[in-house]
Amino acid sequence: GESVGLHLPTLSVQEGDNSIINCAYSNSASDYFIWYKQESGKGPQFIIDIRSNMDKRQGQRVTVLLNKTVKHLSLQIAATQPGDSAVYFCAETIQGAQKLVFGQGTRLTINP
């Protein structure tokens, strides 16, 4: 079946450093991608999205990069803060479809 995978299950970074979380997707027909942040005891929280007609999109302290050639997605978090500690999921879908396909998740830990 469809799946969205992540390269690393855990990532530990120093406070203030930049974080990069990677994701590989398998469905070449997917044309819309979302990064979610999930803190303990909470549901996934939308961070940033990108459509397949773009290769980069920036938000506040976050940047998503999309490489359709190798079906790779990344989330960059600048100047990582303790509040960024969470599990990050990438998700893919086809515009107008009813479902998101999530990856396994990467746990980001911030060291003081």
Add this chain to the structure above:
Amino acid sequence: DAGVTQSPTHLIKTRGQQVTLRCSPISGHKSVSWYQQVLGQGPQFIFQYYEKEERGRGNFPDRFSARQFPNYSSELNVNALLLGDSALYLCASSFLAGGINEQFFGPGTRLTVL
């Protein structure tokens, strides 16, 4: 403005029992989706409902069913519970059926099957 709410927060059941989980979408949202999140994994799509009609179904057995009410709230029912049904059940709401980018998740219901 209240976000997506789910009840109960936690639930413990035994194998073979039945469970009903409830979700209230954000005011004005007409679509509700249900996801199952097993510990250590990403959420998996179960159902989407829009205007009280099922619009999508994931790869789950018929033991799973859902419905949406005229006020757009939704219930997820699981019959004949198995140990493997233990998970966090997430509800997400959006204004439109295809409004993935507007999809907001609730805090989930933690179901434990003993």
